[in-house]
Amino acid sequence: MDDSASSGSIVLQIVAIIGLLALSAMFSASETALTSMSRLRLLKKDEKESIHKVNRLLTASLVMNNFVNLMFSSLITILFINLFMNLNENLVALIGTVFTTILVLIFGEITPKIYAREYSEKVYQRAEKMLKVCEKLLGPLIKLLLAISNKIVKFFGGEAMEDAPFITSEDIITAVNLGEEKGTIDHQEGLIVERTFQMSETTIREIMTPRVDVVAIEENASLFDLMELVDEEGYSRIPVYREDIDNIIGVCYAKDIVGYIQQHGTDELSKKKVKEIIREPLFVPETMNVSTLLKIFKEKKIHIAIVVDEFGGTAGIVTLEDILEELIGEIMDEYDHDEVSGIKKISENTYLINATTPINDIERELDVDFEETEHETLSGYLLEIFRRIPSVGEEVDVDLFHFKIVAATKNRIERVLMTIKRRDEIEQR
Structure with a gap:
């Protein structure tokens, strides 16, 4: 009788151990599913609830997984003591510890997590109801644990879960980059x-x-x-000044001339x-970011603004087309010629470049990297190197580049011939 009772007890222990191992696998898989699954999909599934519901479900999964593993380890120890009383x-x-570790690692951690990483949404759908039940049962404990965690995170300079954005721009950019790779x-x-x-980090300047x-x-x-100027330059909006360009008083639209005619x-x-x-001009500081300017253009239904510097002088103008080109690249119209972004290919590694072309555009178009500089255009970069305004025909070598001034006036560089040198040419020098 005692033997049969003992055998029955051992069978029950084994059944309980298998059940606990299965639960451990489920909670481990759900933990990985919650951290691997697209945040946007999770938000869509829980759109009627707080976006931070996910954090509570994750905490419930972690608590239950640790509790199940603890119970599993205890039962294994009891089973081994009953089986090997003479040892x-x-x-x-x-022996029990080694056996427990192997079982938990293979069947309770590694295997379910690998599976959940590949099929995160499928795993989440199957575990969602149980996780929500656990989250309700452990509600007070979860709140306490999250409160303690948030305090620790804030102590080390982090951001509490309830204050942190559910999805960031970095998350979206990372997802887009992965999409490009795939x-x-x-x-x-x-x-x-x-x-x-x-755009929020790019200034109008x-x-x-x-x-x-x-x-x-x-x-x-x-x-x-004005009509002749519009016809000659090809612009539909022309700033109007009084005495000098630092005193712009308005903007003329080509369509207003047509209306007058x-x-x-x-x-x-x-x-x-x-x-x-003339129409009333919009003045904006050169330090304003492009994103803010786009909102202003949309609200005021205008396409041009006068950019002023810190002293109130005219720094330049900015148009809606400039913003669009920042997003999608150069927009060619009937007044633009074959140049793209101020860069014209002459031969295999030689380009004719407008000196006012931004360095970022050159790097992007030609897939090259300039040394760090505080200047934004090729002209500013070369003025920093020459430390004066160079004359036509002057040349200079900088890293992988050879520059030759092909057009300049007494006060500015206009066009530059840039040759990208090969690495072996530099090593021979």
Whole structure:
């Protein structure tokens, strides 16, 4: 009778051990599923609840997994003591510990986690109901554990779970990059997404047309002069200044000239002054970020702004097209020629570049890296190297590049011939 009872007890222990091991596998798998599954999918599944419900489910999974593993370890020890009563207790404990560790690692941790990593959504769907039951049963304990964890995280300078964003721009960019690698997202689409998030860090100064390149007209010029300027330069919006370009008083739109001609004909164009049809300009600081400017353009329904420096002088102009080009690259219209981003390929490794071209654009278009510089354009970079305004024909070697000035005036560099040298050429020097 005692033997049968003892045998029955051992069978029950084995059944309980197998059950606990299965639970350990389930909680381990659900833990991995919660951390591996797309956060957006988790949010969509729990959209009626707090986005931080996931954190509580994860905590419930961790608590239950540790509890189950502890029970599993205890039952294994009891089973081994019953089976090997004649052996030394320390030896039995050692055997039990090794056996427990192997079983938990293989069947309770490694295998279920590998599976859950590959099939995270499937695992989450199967474990979701049980996790929510555990989360409700362990509610007070989970709140206490999360509160303690948040205090520790804050103590070390981190961000509490309830304050942290559920999904960050870095998460989205990482997902997009993975999509590009897998071929599910086009490279150009990926660039647009990445540049969209960079807009909040990009200042107007980095994308504006600088003061020296601004096409503007004096307020007392005639509409005929304005019409000729629009036709010659190809711009549909022209800033209007009083006395000098630091005192811009408005903006003229080409469509307003068309409207005037439709009403009054062309005879009065030479008599009518530009200042009579100007619109109020929008002034923005050069330090404003591009994302904010885009919102202003949208709210005010305008496409151009005058950029001012810290002293109130005109630093340049910025248009909606400049912002769009920052997102999708150069936009070619009927007034643009074959140059892309101010870069024209001459031969295999030689390019003719407008000196006002941003260094970031050159790096992106030609897949090269410049040494760190505080200047944003090729002109500023070369002025830093020459420490003066170079003359036409002057040349200089910098790292992998050979620069030759092909067009310049007394106060600015205009065009540069840039040759990308091979590594072996540098090593021979």
